[in-house]
Amino acid sequence: MRVALFVPCYVDQLYPRVAMATLDLLEQQGLDVEFPEAQTCCGQPMLNSGCDQDALPLADRFLDIFSGYDAIVAPSGSCVSMVKNHYAHLVHEDARYETIRTRIYELCEFLVDVLKIESLPVKFPYxxxxxxxxxxxxxxxxxxxxxxxxxxxxxxxxxxxxxxxxxxxxxxxxxxxxxxxxxxxxxxxxxxxxxxxxxxxxxxxxxxxxxxxxxxxxxxxxxxxxxxxxxxxxxxxxxxxxxxxxxxx
Incomplete structure (x- = not known):
């Protein structure tokens, strides 16, 4: 499985430890994870503010960068939902969109639905x-x-x-x-x-x-x-x- 790590802006700029934890967690499951360095914001802040045309170039760029992967995983439900649910009226005519829409996963969703993990060797006494x-x-x-x-x-x-x-x-x-x-x-x-x-x-x-x-x-x-x-x-x-x-x- 060719897996891409999609890191949201908040994580990239303010909480890089979350990105490293996501990478470590996926690699612990035996996956070879790639981080496309050209990735940028998915455009959610613009779309949420009604600035659809400002979000469109970022949606196009996302399709360019993440096409070809078997799975795209991100530690953010909101950013994943942006691509899966809200790109539809921006790039619905792009043939790549339907494929990416079905291959992008929030981290927990990916671990449960795709990898179907049943154990984790972690102690957390809190x-x-x-x-x-x-x-x-x-x-x-x-x-x-x-x-x-x-x-x-x-x-x-x-x-x-x-x-x-x-x-x-x-x-x-x-x-x-x-x-x-x-x-x-x-x-x-x-x-x-x-x-x-x-x-x-x-x-x-x-x-x-x-x-x-x-x-x-x-x-x-x-x-x-x-x-x-x-x-x-x-x-x-x-x-x-x-x-x-x-x-x-």
Whole structure:
């Protein structure tokens, strides 16, 4: 399998440890992973702000760079959803798009659905609270919606439960938005921060020691509030936990 690592902007610029953890985790599964150095932003910030024509050149560039791979894996549900679901009206006439759309995976999705891993040699003796990011939950279907009377599943949780010594925090609102929302956090700062603090409060009542998610943008928002309010919670991307990285001090 020819696998490409797609690294989102937030990870590349601010949290490179997440990219390294993703690479380590994939290589631990015996994969030969390539990192196309020409990759840039997928265009999500532009499209989210209604600037479709500004996003189009980045979508074209993405197809140029990532065509030919058997799988494209990224530690970000929002960026994967951008390509899988929101490139459609930008590059739908490009024959390469349908192939790439079916070959791009969020990290947990790839580990569960493609590699079907059933064990991880990692010990993580902490109480972990899982934040279900909106794009991964609602658009990629990485987990079932808690409000629906339907069979439940949760791919990130399924992976976390493979770790030795881990305890999962029982949240009251398992799939509520953190309030980040990209440019929403700028245009509606007060609402965004209130939503984020609500999520942190839920983790505090559940006894969360380490808060994790599949999107570093959501975690950046929550970590900022945790740091400002001096709350006793560490924040780690799920790739860092699954790859066996220690809790940052």
């Amino acid at each position: 109480k972990v609270g899982l934040h279900s990011s909106c794009h991964g939950l609602r658009e990629l279907r990485l987990a079932s919606d808690s409000e629906l009377n339907a069979p439940s599943f949760n791919k990130p949780l399924q992976l976390l439960e493979l770790l030795d010594g881990i305890e999962i925090a029982d949240l009251k609102r398992k799939d509520e938005c953190c309030g980040f929302g990209g440019t929403f956090a700028v245009s509606e700062e007060a609402v965004s921060c209130t939503m984020g603090r609500d999520r942190v409060a839920d983790h505090l009542q559940a006894g969360t020691q380490v808060l994790t998610a599949g999107d570093m943008s959501c975690l950046m928002h929550l970590a900022g509030l945790i740091r400002r309010d001096k709350q006793p919670i560490s924040v780690m991307h799920i790739a860092e936990i699954l790859a066996g990285y220690g809790v940052p001090q």
